[in-house]
Amino acid sequence: MKEIxxxxxxxxxxxxxxxxxxxxxxxxxxxxxxIVTVRTDKAKIQIPLNQIKLIVFKYDAKTFGFIFNYCLFTSDKKSFNSWNRQTKKLACHELQPNF
Incomplete structure (x- = not known):
């Protein structure tokens, strides 16, 4: 097994x-x-993956990643700036690259 x-x-x-x-x-x-462990500033939550509809994250410095229906998808490089602006608005900070 591999930990993500x-x-x-x-x-x-x-x-x-x-x-x-x-x-x-x-x-x-x-x-x-x-079981997925989600850590926020205020809590540690463990929930089954099937209760998560979508995970959005900055895959690397030029690509966003999405986990939907247990599958990984990535954005095209042309839409990066748009995704970066929208996720920054939603999260109130610019997401950090993961890989």
């Missing part, structure tokens, strides 16, 4: 709940019931 750590992310859960901002940690290969 994303140190600065926006974590979207149910529509009725505000997103979380913090780090994400889980074991690969991920399955719907894989």
């Amino acid at each position: 750590r994303i140190k600065d992310a926006i974590i979207g859960r149910e529509i009725s709940k505000d997103p979380l901002f913090g780090s994400v940690q889980y074991e690969q290969p991920a399955k719907p019931n894989t």
